[in-house]
Amino acid sequence: MLKRICCLLLPILYMGPAFGQAPKQKPNIVIILADDMGFSDIGCFGSEISTPNIDRLAHEGLKMTQFYNAGRCCPSRAALLTGLYPHQAGVGDMIKYKGSPAYQGFLNENSATIAELLKDEAGYNTIVSGKWHVGLQQSALAYNRGFDRSFTMLNNGSSYFNSAPLYNDGSKITFMLNDKEVTRNDTSKYLTQAITDFAVKSLDEIKAQQKPFFMYVAYNAPHWPIQALPQDIAKYKGQYLKGWDVLRKQRYEKQLAADIIKKQWQLSARDKRAPAWDSLSPEEKDKWDTRMAIYAAMVYRMDACIGEIITKLKQLGKDKNTIILFASDNGGSADEVKSLSTVIQKSGVPGSVNSIDSYEIPWANVSNTPFKLFKRNTHEGGIATPLIAWYPGHIKAGSTNDSPGHLIDLMPTCLDLAGVKYPTQFKNRQLTPLAGVSLVDAFKRKPYTGNKTLFWEHEGSRAIRKGKWKLVAESGQPWELYNLNADRSEINNLADKFPALVNQLKDEYGQWAVKVGVVDWSKIANL
CATH class of the missing domain: 3.40.720.10 (Alkaline Phosphatase, subunit A)
Structure with missing residues (x-):
C-alpha cells in the first residue's frame, strides 16, 4: 500500500520537466x-x-x-x-x-x-x-x-x-x-x-x-x-579610385534600398575638411585608394575570421543553441596618425608592419554614411x-x-x-x-x-536622445536640436525653433550628468 501511495505522489513531488523531457x-x-x-x-x-x-x-x-x-x-x-x-x-x-x-x-x-x-x-x-x-x-x-x-x-x-x-x-x-x-x-x-x-x-x-x-x-x-595581409589588400586595390564622393552616394543608395535608413534622411554633406575627389592629382588618388583598400582588407579579414567562429560552433553542434x-x-x-607627434612614425610599404598610417577624415566620412562627424x-x-x-x-x-x-x-x-x-x-x-x-x-x-531616453558624454561632447528628439553639442559649442524621425542625418538644426524643448532636454541631461558624475571637460582635460 505504501509503495502504491509513493508511486502516486512521485509525479506531484517531482518538479522537473514532465514525460522525460530534458x-x-x-x-x-x-x-x-x-x-x-x-x-x-x-x-x-x-x-x-x-x-x-x-x-x-x-x-x-x-x-x-x-x-x-x-x-x-x-x-x-x-x-x-x-x-x-x-x-x-x-x-x-x-x-x-x-x-x-x-x-x-x-x-x-x-x-x-x-x-x-x-x-x-x-x-x-x-x-x-x-x-x-x-x-x-x-x-x-x-x-x-x-x-x-x-x-x-x-x-x-x-x-x-x-x-x-x-x-x-x-x-x-x-x-x-x-x-x-x-x-x-x-x-x-x-x-x-x-x-x-x-x-x-x-x-x-x-x-x-x-x-x-x-x-x-x-x-x-x-x-x-591600418595594416593588412598582402593578399587581402590586393583584393581591394584600385576599387576606391572612384573616390569618396561616389562611394558615399553608392552606400547611401544601398542603405535606402535595404531599409537601413528612411528615405527622408538625406545624405549629409561631405565633411568640409575633405577635398572633392576630382580635385586630387592622380598620385594623390592612388595614395588614398591604397589607404581605403587596406582598411577594407581589415574588415574583410575580420569577417572571414567571424566565419571561422561560426564554422567551429557548427562543428561542435553548438550553433543551434x-x-x-x-x-x-x-x-x-x-584620426590623422601621421600628424601625431606621440606616435612612432613608420613609412614603409603601406599596410605592412613597417607602416603606421590611418585612413583619415575623407574615408571615415564614407564609413559613417549617411551621418556626419x-x-x-x-x-x-x-x-x-x-x-x-x-x-x-x-x-x-x-x-x-x-x-x-x-x-x-x-x-x-x-x-x-x-x-x-x-x-x-x-x-x-x-x-x-x-x-x-x-x-x-x-x-x-x-x-x-527600448530605452526611452539615452545619454552621452565624452570629452565634453554630449547628447540626449528622447523619443524622436536629440539634443547634441560638441565640446564648447552650443546645443543643437534634431528630429531624428525626419532627420537622423542631423542636417536641420531646430534649436532656435523650439527653445522650450531645448531647455527641457538640457535640464534632463543635466540631471543625468550629475547622477553619473560628469565633470566639465575643460576642468579635467589636461590631467
Whole structure:
C-alpha cells in the first residue's frame, strides 16, 4: 500500500520537466565587437566591402538599425561589459585617471561584468579574446573580472604583426594570456587571426563540458594602424579610385534600398575638411585608394575570421543553441596618425608592419554614411552602430527593428537569456543598478520601445536622445536640436525653433550628468 501511495505522489513531488523531457538549456552567448568600424562598413548596412559571414548573420537574424555605442573604445567597452553608462563604471574617458571617480580610468568596484554574473550566477564557462582596454589595474583585468580563459590586449591599439611600442613616450603594448604577459613578434599571426584562433581553441577546450558558455570576441580591426595581409589588400586595390564622393552616394543608395535608413534622411554633406575627389592629382588618388583598400582588407579579414567562429560552433553542434551579437564600439575614426607627434612614425610599404598610417577624415566620412562627424563625437557619425542578433529558431530571419538601443542593453539581455537576476550586491560589492534594458522582446518581435531616453558624454561632447528628439553639442559649442524621425542625418538644426524643448532636454541631461558624475571637460582635460 505504501509503495502504491509513493508511486502516486512521485509525479506531484517531482518538479522537473514532465514525460522525460530534458531541462531547457541555457543558451550560449557570443558577443563580437569591431573597433572603429563605421555604420556603413559591412555589406548588409551599405558597404561594397565583402562581408558574407556578417551578412549571413543579418540575413538569418535581426538588424537593429538605430543602435548606439558610447562614441569611443574605452567607454563603449565599459558600457557593454557592465550594463552601465561609462561614467558609472569609472570609465568616462580613457584609462588615465582624470581626478574623479567617474573618470578614474578602470572598471570600478560598483560594477560587475557579464562574465562575472553569468559565471557565478548561472555556471557559464567564460572566454574573452581581443582588445580589453578598460583599465590597467589588476582589479580591472579580464582574469579578475570573471573570465576563465582570456587573451587580451590592454591598450588602445597595436601593430597587427607584433607588440612593438606604438608611442614614443616609452609605454609598451601589453598582451596577456590569462594572468601572464605575452610578447608578439614579427613571426606571430596577424592579430585578427590570433584573436580568432584563441576563441576557436577555447571552444575546443570546453567542448566536452555540459556548461553553457559566454564568449566575448573584441577585434582590434579596423582600428589604426591600418595594416593588412598582402593578399587581402590586393583584393581591394584600385576599387576606391572612384573616390569618396561616389562611394558615399553608392552606400547611401544601398542603405535606402535595404531599409537601413528612411528615405527622408538625406545624405549629409561631405565633411568640409575633405577635398572633392576630382580635385586630387592622380598620385594623390592612388595614395588614398591604397589607404581605403587596406582598411577594407581589415574588415574583410575580420569577417572571414567571424566565419571561422561560426564554422567551429557548427562543428561542435553548438550553433543551434547559441546567440551571436555583433556591433562596433564607435564610428569611423578621423584620426590623422601621421600628424601625431606621440606616435612612432613608420613609412614603409603601406599596410605592412613597417607602416603606421590611418585612413583619415575623407574615408571615415564614407564609413559613417549617411551621418556626419566621427569617433569621439556624439553626433550620429560617432555613436551609431549596426547591431546584428542571430539566434536560430528564436529570432526571425531577415527581421529589422528601428527602436533605439545601446550597448548598455547587452548586459541585461545576457542576464535575461540566462535567467539571471541582476544582484544588488556581488562578492561584497554594492552594485550600481543597471542603466540598460533587455533586448529579448525585440528578438521575439514583441512590443519593444527600448530605452526611452539615452545619454552621452565624452570629452565634453554630449547628447540626449528622447523619443524622436536629440539634443547634441560638441565640446564648447552650443546645443543643437534634431528630429531624428525626419532627420537622423542631423542636417536641420531646430534649436532656435523650439527653445522650450531645448531647455527641457538640457535640464534632463543635466540631471543625468550629475547622477553619473560628469565633470566639465575643460576642468579635467589636461590631467
